[in-house]
Amino acid sequence: MTHDAKRCASLESLQAGLAALDRAQTPAHGLHRLVQLGLDQLPLPGSGATLQRWQALCLVAQHDLSLAKLFEGHTDALAVMAEAGPTATPVPGATWGMWAAESPDGRTVVEPVGADGLRVNGAKCWCSGAGHVSHGLLTAWYADGSGPVLVRLPMDQPGVAVSAAGWQAVGMAASASIDVAFDDAMGERVGGEGAYLERPGFWQGGGGIAACWQGGAMALAGALLRAVSSAPATPSPFRLAALGHVGTALQSSAALLRETARWIDDHPTQDASARALSVRLAVESSARLVLDEVGRALGATPFCRDAAFAQMAADLPVYLRQSHAERDFAALGEKLASPGASPWAL
Incomplete structure (x- = not known):
C-alpha cells in the first residue's frame, strides 16, 4: 500500500461524515468537523489515486457546494504544501x-x-x-x-x-x-x-474544481431522477426525454473526469494544462445543460419548495463562473493547434 493510500480517508467514511453534519450549521463549521475527523486527508494529485481524490470532492459537492468550495481550497492547500516539500511542515488541526x-x-x-x-x-x-x-x-x-x-x-x-x-x-x-x-x-x-504556477500540481488541481461542478450537477439531476422514478403513473415523456439528456451529459463528463485522472496518474510530472482545460470546459457544459433541463422538466416547484434543491440551483451557476469561459476555450484551442497534437484520436 502506498503512503497516500494509508493517509487517505475512505469515500465511505467521508459519506458518513457528511451525513452526520448538521445542515443548520454553516459550511465553515462543516469544514472544521471534517478536518477534526481526518476526512480531509485525500490522495495527492498524480499520486496514483487522483480519481479517488476527485470522487471525494464530488461527494462533498453533492452535499453542499459552499462546503465543497471551502473543502476544495483546504485540500488544495494541503496538496500544494506537500508538493513544496519538507519545509512546509503540517499544522495539526489547521483549516x-x-x-x-x-x-x-x-x-x-x-x-x-x-x-x-x-x-x-x-x-x-x-x-x-x-x-x-x-x-x-x-x-x-x-x-x-x-x-x-x-x-x-x-x-x-x-x-x-x-x-x-x-x-x-x-x-x-x-x-x-x-x-x-x-x-x-x-x-x-x-x-x-x-513555483506555485510552474509545479505539475497547478493544473492537476484544476480538475478537482471540475469534480465539484460535476457533484453539484449530479445533485440537481438526482431530483429529476427521483421525480421520474417515483411517478405514480407512467412518467411524462418530456421528463423522460430530459432525463435522457441529463444522463448523457453527466455520463460523458464523468467519463472524461475518469480519463483525465488516469492520464494525470500515468504522467504525474507532465504538463496537464490541456487535459485540465478540456475537462473543466466539458463539465461546465454538462452542468449548464443539467441546470436547464432539470428546471424545464420540474418547473418552479423544487425552486420554491425544496430548500436543498433551491440552494444548489442558486450556487452552481456562481461556482461555474470560476471557469474563464471563452478565455479558457481560446487557451485550449492554442494548445490543440500545436504541432503534433492528436486531440481526438480514439
Whole structure:
C-alpha cells in the first residue's frame, strides 16, 4: 500500500461524515468537523489515486457546494504544501484557505524577514472562508514586482483584517469569498519564486474544481431522477426525454473526469494544462445543460419548495463562473493547434 493510500480517508467514511453534519450549521463549521475527523486527508494529485481524490470532492459537492468550495481550497492547500516539500511542515488541526486570485486594484506585497519569514502588506480578494479558517496560503509579490511567491500565515494575528463589505452574493453566499487586508502581518515562504504556477500540481488541481461542478450537477439531476422514478403513473415523456439528456451529459463528463485522472496518474510530472482545460470546459457544459433541463422538466416547484434543491440551483451557476469561459476555450484551442497534437484520436 502506498503512503497516500494509508493517509487517505475512505469515500465511505467521508459519506458518513457528511451525513452526520448538521445542515443548520454553516459550511465553515462543516469544514472544521471534517478536518477534526481526518476526512480531509485525500490522495495527492498524480499520486496514483487522483480519481479517488476527485470522487471525494464530488461527494462533498453533492452535499453542499459552499462546503465543497471551502473543502476544495483546504485540500488544495494541503496538496500544494506537500508538493513544496519538507519545509512546509503540517499544522495539526489547521483549516486552510488557498487564495491565488489577483486583483487589478493592487497586490499583496511581501518583504523577506530572516531565512523564510515574510512580512505581508496589502490586500487579497476572493478569499473563500477567510473569516473562519485558521490559516491562509496565498500568492504574493515582492516589492520589485518579482514573484509570485507563496506565503502561509495564521489568520489570528493583529496584522490581518477581513471584510465582507463587498460580498453581496446570493448563490455561494455561504462560501464567503471576502477580502483580506494585511498590515505588517507575519508569514512564512512556501517553495521558491514562481513555483506555485510552474509545479505539475497547478493544473492537476484544476480538475478537482471540475469534480465539484460535476457533484453539484449530479445533485440537481438526482431530483429529476427521483421525480421520474417515483411517478405514480407512467412518467411524462418530456421528463423522460430530459432525463435522457441529463444522463448523457453527466455520463460523458464523468467519463472524461475518469480519463483525465488516469492520464494525470500515468504522467504525474507532465504538463496537464490541456487535459485540465478540456475537462473543466466539458463539465461546465454538462452542468449548464443539467441546470436547464432539470428546471424545464420540474418547473418552479423544487425552486420554491425544496430548500436543498433551491440552494444548489442558486450556487452552481456562481461556482461555474470560476471557469474563464471563452478565455479558457481560446487557451485550449492554442494548445490543440500545436504541432503534433492528436486531440481526438480514439
